[in-house]
Amino acid sequence: MLDIKRLRQNPEAIAEQLKRRSYDFDVESFNSLEQERKALSIRTQELQNERNTRSKSIGQAKAKGEDIQPLLAEIADLGDSLKTAEDELSVLNQTIHHLLMSIPNLLDESVPEGKSEDDNVELRQWGTIPHFDFTIKDHVDLGAADGLMDFEAGVKLTGARFVVMRSHMARMHRALIQFMLNTHSDEHGYQEVYVPYIVNADSLRGTGQLPKFEEDLFKLDSEQEYYLIPTAEVPVTNLFRDTIIKEADLPITHVCHTPCFRSEAGSYGRDTRGLIRQHQFEKVELVQIVKPEDSLQKVTELLGHAEVILQKLELPYRVVELCAGDTGFSATKTYDIEVWLPAQNTYREISSCSHFGDFQARRMMARYKNTKTNKNELVHTINGSGLAVGRTLVAILENYQQADGSIRVPDILQPYMGGLQKIG
RNA sequence: GGAAGUGUAGCAAAGUGGUAAUGCAACUGAUUGCUAAUCAGUGAUCCUGUAAAGGAUUCAGGGGUUCGAAUCCCCUCUCUUCCGCCA
Numbered sequence: 001m002l003d004i005k006r007l008r009q010n011p012e013a014i015a016e017q018l019k020r021r022s023y024d025f026d027v028e029s030f031n032s033l034e035q036e037r038k039a040l041s042i043r044t045q046e047l048q049n050e051r052n053t054r055s056k057s058i059g060q061a062k063a064k065g066e067d068i069q070p071l072l073a074e075i076a077d078l079g080d081s082l083k084t085a086e087d088e089l090s091v092l093n094q095t096i097h098h099l100l101m102s103i104p105n106l107l108d109e110s111v112p113e114g115k116s117e118d119d120n121v122e123l124r125q126w127g128t129i130p131h132f133d134f135t136i137k138d139h140v141d142l143g144a145a146d147g148l149m150d151f152e153a154g155v156k157l158t159g160a161r162f163v164v165m166r167s168h169m170a171r172m173h174r175a176l177i178q179f180m181l182n183t184h185s186d187e188h189g190y191q192e193v194y195v196p197y198i199v200n201a202d203s204l205r206g207t208g209q210l211p212k213f214e215e216d217l218f219k220l221d222s223e224q225e226y227y228l229i230p231t232a233e234v235p236v237t238n239l240f241r242d243t244i245i246k247e248a249d250l251p252i253t254h255v256c257h258t259p260c261f262r263s264e265a266g267s268y269g270r271d272t273r274g275l276i277r278q279h280q281f282e283k284v285e286l287v288q289i290v291k292p293e294d295s296l297q298k299v300t301e302l303l304g305h306a307e308v309i310l311q312k313l314e315l316p317y318r319v320v321e322l323c324a325g326d327t328g329f330s331a332t333k334t335y336d337i338e339v340w341l342p343a344q345n346t347y348r349e350i351s352s353c354s355h356f357g358d359f360q361a362r363r364m365m366a367r368y369k370n371t372k373t374n375k376n377e378l379v380h381t382i383n384g385s386g387l388a389v390g391r392t393l394v395a396i397l398e399n400y401q402q403a404d405g406s407i408r409v410p411d412i413l414q415p416y417m418g419g420l421q422k423i424g
Numbered sequence: 425g426g427a428a429g430u431g432u433a434g435c436a437a438a439g440u441g442g443u444a445a446u447g448c449a450a451c452u453g454a455u456u457g458c459u460a461a462u463c464a465g466u467g468a469u470c471c472u473g474u475a476a477a478g479g480a481u482u483c484a485g486g487g488g489u490u491c492g493a494a495u496c497c498c499c500u501c502u503c504u505u506c507c508g509c510c511a
Contacts, residue, residue, distance in 0.1 A: 045471070071491075369451090
């Protein structure tokens with residue numbers, strides 16, 4: 001959520017900035033809504049003040065034993081006009097709030113111009129792209145042996161975009177999760193958390209998935225308004241909703257493994273083959289709650305923590321800076337890590353590390369007590385995948401494949417797999 | 425699932441229809457001096473205002489009764505205890 005005070009002061013400048021991400025902010029209708037709200041708010045407060053004052057005097061008169069009937073008669077119609085004003089104001093406030101909740105974050109100045117992912121800017125590459133002296137297979141064919149990775153079983157149990165894994169494949173999938181969690185908590189100092197996989201609507205509003213992106217979520221048919229989480233970002237960041245954090249406790253760094261559930265509405269026909277785009281996938285997420293002045297540095301550090309995983313797995317990747325048009329709704333700046341997939345002959349996203357400024361914090365009322373100003377101020381929130389587990393598994397299968405169709409187990413993972421050196 | 429309780433500011437805790445006591449913590453200021461004490465001020469959100477200041481809202485959430493609601497009524501939620509069920 002943007003700062004409504006800044007929006008009031010200079011709506012044209014904000015509209016101009018929002019144009020970078022092709023968001024059309026209607027300054028005129030916002031101004032007229034604001035004008036109406038201001039007038040109505042003043043009128044309502046005047047009426048409330050009158051009611052309070054008069055009620056008080058009735059109380060005093062009664063205490064003295066005076067007759068209160070004439071006083072009651074004087075304010076006979078105050079109640080109705082107050083109620084009308086309050087109701088109108090409440091509707092108007094809701095309209096403005098809803099508008100505000102649907103405006104995306106302002107982009108950081110450093111974000112490059114651009115419309116789509118084609119305009120993203122490559123910052124660096126790491127590792128050597130492997131060359132094979134045999135015809136390579138993609139991860140679906142590699143996983144098909146002995147039903148290690150079984151998409152038909154996923155269809156039978158549920159439907160499209162679900163998978164069943166068996167034996168060493170399931171084990172490597174689990175090993176990746178353990179390896180990532182251990183690395184981030186032991187070497188990067190993140191505190192591990194375990195959280196619910198089902199959240200309420202308030203949490204989703206807090207991180208920005210609601211109200212705009214409900215169609216991307218799986219909603220439960222329960223009495224309460226419950227949703228399956230699309231990422232651990234939602235429960236972990238919302239730990240700090242409606243909270244005033246002690247300054248000494250910042251920065252807070254959490255690592256969390258969860259399954260993620262996404263409806264993938266609007267992605268029909270994209271990545272239909274294989275593990276790349278599933279309705280259910282595992283992810284290890286890094287979340288940081290930081291002081292505003294630290295956030296730019298911290299997001300770079302977090303990006304580095306995610307990169308370490310690929311380096312230890314010896315998987316080639318590149319880091320790109322998302323352009324204005326490709327940066328997500330809540331983010332002010334995003335770096336993607338893309339891993340090399342030989343069968344697709346391209347880099348594919350495996351982590352997205354974003355800086356949200358105070359956008360999520362304002363929605364969540366996540367604040368800290370600034371000991372210099374002695375005021376409660378909004379924190380900044382940062383998160384990134386460290387990493388998407390399914391896609392990491394795909395990258396290992398394709399990059400570590402052997403001529404006989406087996407997969408060499410990366411050195412760093414072998415201790416997590418009972419010393420196993422190859423699968424398939 | 426059944427029954428009975430419960431929810432008040434960072435924490436603790438009064439308040440049963442007249443408009444949120446008090447204690448601790450924290451912060452600010454003053455005074456006295458020795459590892460601090462005493463006194464005063466300061467809850468949160470929002471609005472008007474350059475400011476000084478003023479006002480509104482806020483007692484788990486939502487609705488209702490009333491001139492006036494933390495207090496009375498209805499619905500929902502949280503936590504606690506007991507019973508039932510259960511990995």
